[in-house]
Amino acid sequence: MENQQKTFSLSIADFAIQLHSESLIELEDGYLPFLKNIVNKPDIDIECIAGWPDFSFDESQKVFEAKNEVQKFYAIYSINSGLGFVVYNQQTNEIQQIALLNEHFTHWKVYSVTLDDIIMPLKYPMGPIIMHYMTLTSDAVMMHASCAFDGEKGRMFSGFSGAGKSTMSMIWSQAGSQIVNDDRLIIRKTDNGFNVHNTPMYYKDMPKVAPLSAVYLISHSPENKIKKLAGAMAVTRVMAFCIQNNFDKQFIQKRLRIFTEISMQVPVYDLGFVPNQSVVQFIKAHEA
Amino acid sequence: MIICKFCVFCVQILAFKSRLNIQKPKMDIQTLYKMKSKFVARKVGNELIIVPLTDNVAQMSELFTLNETAKFLWENISEHASNEDIEKLLTDEFEVDAETTRRDVAAFLSNMDILLKK
Numbered sequence: 001m002e003n004q005q006k007t008f009s010l011s012i013a014d015f016a017i018q019l020h021s022e023s024l025i026e027l028e029d030g031y032l033p034f035l036k037n038i039v040n041k042p043d044i045d046i047e048c049i050a051g052w053p054d055f056s057f058d059e060s061q062k063v064f065e066a067k068n069e070v071q072k073f074y075a076i077y078s079i080n081s082g083l084g085f086v087v088y089n090q091q092t093n094e095i096q097q098i099a100l101l102n103e104h105f106t107h108w109k110v111y112s113v114t115l116d117d118i119i120m121p122l123k124y125p126m127g128p129i130i131m132h133y134m135t136l137t138s139d140a141v142m143m144h145a146s147c148a149f150d151g152e153k154g155r156m157f158s159g160f161s162g163a164g165k166s167t168m169s170m171i172w173s174q175a176g177s178q179i180v181n182d183d184r185l186i187i188r189k190t191d192n193g194f195n196v197h198n199t200p201m202y203y204k205d206m207p208k209v210a211p212l213s214a215v216y217l218i219s220h221s222p223e224n225k226i227k228k229l230a231g232a233m234a235v236t237r238v239m240a241f242c243i244q245n246n247f248d249k250q251f252i253q254k255r256l257r258i259f260t261e262i263s264m265q266v267p268v269y270d271l272g273f274v275p276n277q278s279v280v281q282f283i284k285a286h287e288a
Numbered sequence: 289m290i291i292c293k294f295c296v297f298c299v300q301i302l303a304f305k306s307r308l309n310i311q312k313p314k315m316d317i318q319t320l321y322k323m324k325s326k327f328v329a330r331k332v333g334n335e336l337i338i339v340p341l342t343d344n345v346a347q348m349s350e351l352f353t354l355n356e357t358a359k360f361l362w363e364n365i366s367e368h369a370s371n372e373d374i375e376k377l378l379t380d381e382f383e384v385d386a387e388t389t390r391r392d393v394a395a396f397l398s399n400m401d402i403l404l405k406k
Contacts, residue, residue, distance in 0.1 A: 065344045232335035236351040252328040252339045260332055 003027050004118060011036040011207070013186035013197035015134050021048035024118045030200040031122060034207055044134050046108040048121040053098055053111050057084045064247040073125055076245065087126050097126045105133045124202065131186070131199055132243050136251060139189035141258055142243040147180035147196045147210055148172030154180065154196050154210030155283070156187075157271075158241040159218040167275045168218060175280045180208045184243075187212060189258070193265055214267050214287065217241075221272025224282040234268040235259045315401040317374055317393075321365045329362070336362060352403065357382065358396055371397075 004026045010017040016038045019025055025048050057077040066073035071093055077084035085099040100109040108130060112119040122130065128142075135142050145158035146165040150172075157168045169182035181198035188195050194212040198205060217229075217237050229237055239259040246252055269286075273279040327338045336359035338352045354362055357378065364377050371393055378389040 063343060067344070232332040232337050232353040235330075235332055236337055236353050239351060246339060246342050249328050249341065252341070253330070256328065256330040256337060256339065260330065263332075 003029065003032060009036055009038040009042070010034045010200075011038075012131060012134070012199055013140060013188050013209075015044060015138070015140075016040065016042045017044045017046065017130075017134070018042035019046045019048055019121060021050070021119065021121075023048070023050040023114070026118045026120050027122060028120070028124070028127070028200075028202065029204050030202050031127070033204055034200050043137065044106055044108070044130070046110055046121065046130065048119055049109060049111045050114045050117070050119050051111065052113075053109075057086065060084060064245050066245075074129060076247070085126075085129065087129065090124065096123060097121065099126065099129075101133060105137050127200065128184070128243075132245070135186060135188075136254065139258055139261075141187050141255065142199070143185045143187060144183065144241045144243065145185050146182040147185055147198075147212075148177035149180055149196075149208070149210035150175075150177040153213035153287075156185065156196055156212060156215045157218050158215065158238070163218050164220055164273065164275060165218070168216075168273070168279070171275065171277060171279060175277060178208065178210075180210050181205070187258075187262065189261070194262060212262070212266050214269065215262070216269050216271040216283070218271045218273060221274065223272070224274055224279050225272040226282070226286050227270045229268045229270055230263075234263040237270070238263060238268055315397045317365055317369050317371050317397070320397065320400055321367060321369070324362075324365060331359075335359060338362065357392055361393065361396055 004024050006021055006024060008019045008025060008027060010019070010031060012034050018038055057079070060077040060079050062075055063078045064076040066075070071090065072088045073090070074085055074087040077086070079100070081100070082103040083101045085097070085101065086095055087097040087099065088094065089096040096113060098111045101107070110121040110126065112121050112123070132142050143156070143158060145156050146169045147154055147156045148169060155172070157165050159165060166182045169179045173179050180196055181201070184199055184201070186197045186199055188197060196210050196212050198208045215238055235256070239255060242255060242259070244251065244255060271283070273282075326341050328341070329336055329338045334356045336354040338354060360381055361374060361378065364374060375386065375389045375393050378384070378392065379386055382389075
């Protein structure tokens with residue numbers, strides 16, 4: 001089966017990722033379009049192990065915990081050689097993966113529960129966690145945002161849940177733009193600016209990339225209205241929608257630097273919009 | 289906290305201006321000084337962004353934008369400085385009257401007190 005092998009090579013946002021195991025690895029469908037042969041040394045190496053390790057994090061300091069009132073997502077521990085992760089199943093709240101990440105964030109050991117001798121090391125939320133730490137190895141950030149590419153400009157739309165990211169994607173799609181993704185993106189620095197990439201989701205979608213031409217922080221409004229943001233306000237407003245684990249000063253410093261660069265090179269707008277085609281012309285008229 | 293459908297990292301922002309008319313700060317300069325190491329700061333033009341370190345998603349991404357006055361205040365908090373010392377520095381730097389600086393320092397401390405308790 002295409003989705004069950006002992007090794008996989010992936011390319012996500014131009015990061016080369018290799019998974020390997022002595023057991024059969026199963027990838028969720030969303031990863032399959034991102035399979036790609038790697039010629040050189042991978043940027044991220046993921047050693048996948050069936051079963052549980054013979055160590056625990058009981059003596060380690062818990063530095064971060066992602067949970068809400070109803071469920072636990074993951075916990076992060078500081079260990080001598082890097083970070084340790086305990087990741088929970090989103091349905092059962094039982095431990096789903098235990099992972100070790102080296103201090104350079106380039107090598108993972110992912111221990112997974114086995115089912116019929118098959119392991120799923122990237123099963124959500126482990127995959128997005130790995131992608132998040134992957135962005136910390138380069139000038140890249142992971143965002144809650146949608147992006148529409150009209151063949152010339154990549155327009156990124158970000159906002160709180162319910163602000164209209166998916167609605168905006170539908171409007172731009174109807175206007176002929178390609179939707180890079182409507183929920184999660186990676187912005188990566190290039191020689192000429194910044195590119196926006198999609199990432200594997202729970203559904204199959206081809207890898208896509210667009211130049212980042214403008215950032216719109218959106219909200220619903222009775223009329224279309226736009227305001228250009230500058231300075232620290234632009235940086236903080238965009239950074240708010242970055243996916244981040246702010247327990248480490250170096251992470252925050254790196255994010256602040258990248259978002260300052262993005263905000264200096266790419267216009268950032270506050271956009272109140274009416275959810276119909278009028279916003280497409282409104283945006284284009286105000287970009288000039 | 290706002291939780292998105294597909295994500296486990298959810299974040300929230302609070303961009304904040306320091307000049308508000310809050311008169312009775314519960315925090316003093318020394319308390320704030322002790323908490324300063326738990327923030328990461330970056331200058332952007334005449335403003336300063338400060339981001340608190342956090343150990344969970346509920347408190348993540350409380351990013352604060354400090355204006356020029358608040359930035360000056362933040363940068364001049366030191367180990368032995370009192371409220372009065374900071375007010376004097378502000379008065380000298382911005383050439384405003386003592387009552388204005390007293391009100392500004394009080395407003396800043398009140399805001400920090402509120403934000404750090406979130």
